[in-house]
Amino acid sequence: MRRLTSNLIFTAGLIVGFLSLRFLLYCFSQEQLTNFGRDYRREAEYGSLHQHRGKKRSPATNSSNTVRVLCWIMTGPKNLESRTKHIRETWGKRCNKVLYMSSVKTDFPTVELNVSEGRDNLYWKTIRAFQYIHQHHLDEADWFLKADDDTFVVVENLRYVLSKYDPEKPWYVGRRFTPFISQGYMSGGAGYVLSKEALRRFIKGFDTGQCTHFSTIEDMALGKCMETMKVKLADSRDVKGRQTFHSYPPGYYLIRQLPRPRPWYLIYEHYEPIEGPGCCSDFVVSFHYIYAVQLYALEYLTYHLRPYGYKHRFNPDEETEFNASM
Template identity: 55%
Template sequence: MGWASGWPMDMVVPIMANDCGGPHRGHQGWSPHCGQQIGVVPTVANNCGGPHHGDEAGVARALFQRVRVLCWVMTGPTTLETKARHVRATWARHCNVAIFMSSQPAPTFPAVGLPVGEGRHQLYWKTIRAFQYIHQHHLEEADWFLKADDDTFLVVANLRWLLAPYPPESPLYFGKRFKPFVGQGYMSGGAGYVLSKEALKRLVAALATGSCGHSSPVEDLALGQCLEKVGVGAGDSRDTGGRETFHPFPPETHLTHKFSPNFWYRSYCYYPVVEVRSVCVSSPPRPGPLSLHPDGP
């Protein structure tokens, strides 16, 4: 998370703070519905030739109320202090509800203890149990439900811009779209992905009835297979310039590297890889990057 402090300031739209309410639902999650507004973030010159929008803060406040996002962050006992705490102090503040999912509760951190083990081989079950928990305890508190890792950086205001045109009653999910193994593709787990309320309902119902078997231990692939089976569409999360907004690699990789023709990433991407030609960040309605993942997919 060390690189997060260098995030370009002119891309972060001010939204609401939650420093006045304390933990939400005890140690299970927390919500910023307290109405305290963050001051406008100072901007830096973007040298992109376009003006900044003076009403971004007002739009962001409106979207905060209209596009309610629950962010659940996958973490673990060994990374609560080194990673999850920094997520909680930075981008998770901008979610309507933020919940941290671990394999055991923690006395000094608001983490939910799910009945699962730790390790990569447990990621699938941890994800399933987390979505089931949220469906049972927090379904009516949000319209969209984001899964992210504790080493992901997310610009929540940009996520709301992406989701605003879509009703949460539509069976949709968005993320970094890969194309192998699933007809409509599936969303990479490393970059994070977000389900509509209807998508979450269908997922949990399919797991309860056995309509979706546990087809793969690979979390993002198995989830994608299940969602396709129950009629949840894979949404297009690219911006108006055709650029990706969910990124599975660290920012320096996407900004400075050119992926070789034989690199696996090219064959996995659902859409053609667009090489970066500029580091300029657009203002709405082009939302710019949503997520970055320092450890890769």
């Protein structure tokens, strides 16, 4: 009898101890959740306060609602799997709207333009793409980026560059090349942007016959139309005079070189090119000839890799602007 009583007491003690432990763990977990929620809200509030407390505010809020960009990608049926789908999975989703322009309509989805594929039809594809956008999507954005299906774009940096300009003025933004057109033109591979007013003038140019398909060289031919329609070339360099749009991959620019004649890939530059680390802005907008694996690598380096404790080299909104007439 005494042994039975001892076993009952021992068992009861185990049950009470187990229940007490569960109660304590529950209380602890609830406190953790409460603290986590409080800390999360505090950090969010601090971040919001910190963002608005500065004496100077950037002209760009980096908000997708204030600088609306429609991105259209020049592509074709043979590139959907090897190139275009990787843009859709990386930087394409950061545009306010993205359209993939092709000669064939697919469930990708692509927009079918009434034009054949091939390099000789690139300018026709550009003309038809801008006509389609003007007809169907003009009011969905203020800026209209054309990019190839092997271009990488940092859309947030693009918005920052564009924030300095009024989209209701005739602006044309990109990497400025010099030959063939008096005022120059923007590199097609680096990507270029038309303001809403520039797009209207481009369409008007073809409606009135002031612009024509006079050349198969897409970016130069579009530049001629921009000049004819009195569209101004914007300076896309940063406050230190460094380029933001790039017609080639990073390796073409970042390696410091001994003094030499301009290499072939810098011959058309409007501004005096700089080779080495000073070539490129901290707020780069684009690189060209970037394929699938490189797209994901640049995506990671741009949005995820952060050296712990690193202080950014400069705040572009606190710098004195360089002489833009250079």
